[in-house]
Amino acid sequence: MNRRDKLLDWIKQRHKGQLIRGTAEHYIDHLIAVAELASITPLGYETGLCHDLFEDTETTEAELFSALISFDYTDREAHLIVNCTVELTDVFTKKNYPELKKKDRKAREAARLAAISSTAQTVKYADLIYNIRWVLRYDLKHALKYLSKKRLLLAVMKSGEPSLHLKAVSLINDSLSKLTSNSFTDL
Numbered sequence: 001m002n003r004r005d006k007l008l009d010w011i012k013q014r015h016k017g018q019l020i021r022g023t024a025e026h027y028i029d030h031l032i033a034v035a036e037l038a039s040i041t042p043l044g045y046e047t048g049l050c051h052d053l054f055e056d057t058e059t060t061e062a063e064l065f066s067a068l069i070s071f072d073y074t075d076r077e078a079h080l081i082v083n084c085t086v087e088l089t090d091v092f093t094k095k096n097y098p099e100l101k102k103k104d105r106k107a108r109e110a111a112r113l114a115a116i117s118s119t120a121q122t123v124k125y126a127d128l129i130y131n132i133r134w135v136l137r138y139d140l141k142h143a144l145k146y147l148s149k150k151r152l153l154l155a156v157m158k159s160g161e162p163s164l165h166l167k168a169v170s171l172i173n174d175s176l177s178k179l180t181s182n183s184f185t186d187l
Contacts, residue, residue: 004045006071008032011049014057022138027056030130037126040161043077047084047123054089061086080119087120088127106149114156121160125168128154132171144179147172 001009011031018027035048046068053059061082068078091112092105100108113124128150135146151172158165 003071003073007046007049007068010067010071011053014053014059018056020134022134027052033130034123034126037129037164038123040164041119041122043080043084044119044122044126044161046073046077046081047088047119048126050081050085051088051123051127053085084117084120084123087116088123110153110156113153116159118159118161121157122164123160124157125154125160125164128168129164129171132168132175136175143175147176147179151176 012028015027015031019025020027020030031049031052034051035045038044038048050064053064054061064085065078065082068081069075073081090109092100092109094102094105097105097108113121116124132147132150135143139146151169154165154169154172
């Protein structure tokens with residue numbers, strides 16, 4: 001078994017029993033889809049698999065690092081994956097900043113994301129692409145607002161892989177155009 005397969009098996013165990021909101025699909029399917037889109041950049045696949053690990057499981061940075069080393073990632077590679085996973089973990093949450101209004105937390109989170117590494121931004125683009133498709137399929141009621149917010153986010157997140165950034169921006173623009181012209185059947 002190669003190191004990617006070992007990591008995938010480990011991530012499956014960490015997210016065992018979790019489902020994609022509003023579906024009966026296993027959460028690992030989301031992680032694999034993001035990983036595959038992010039594989040355009042070095043270690044993007046691995047970071048894509050791990051991107052929600054610290055938010056959605058009790059896994060620590062040390063545990064992830066140790067697992068990566070045991071799967072034959074180099075020290076440098078393991079540090080990059082862990083650091084990107086940390087960068088992709090929400091900081092300005094209600095739990096961490098209960099005194100801030102949601103709008104303020106979201107603005108601070110967007111500013112923070114604008115400054116993360118190019119690898120982390122590339123994975124974020126992949127995550128947005130997946131999430132946009134989910135919203136268009138399962139939450140059309142909130143799609144216009146969601147897409148508008150994500151368009152603003154992508155306007156300040158420009159350090160990642162350019163082709164994936166363009167893909168995310170194009171998906172948003174095409175979807176907004178179809179939503180505002182009532183062409184729902186093409187989404």
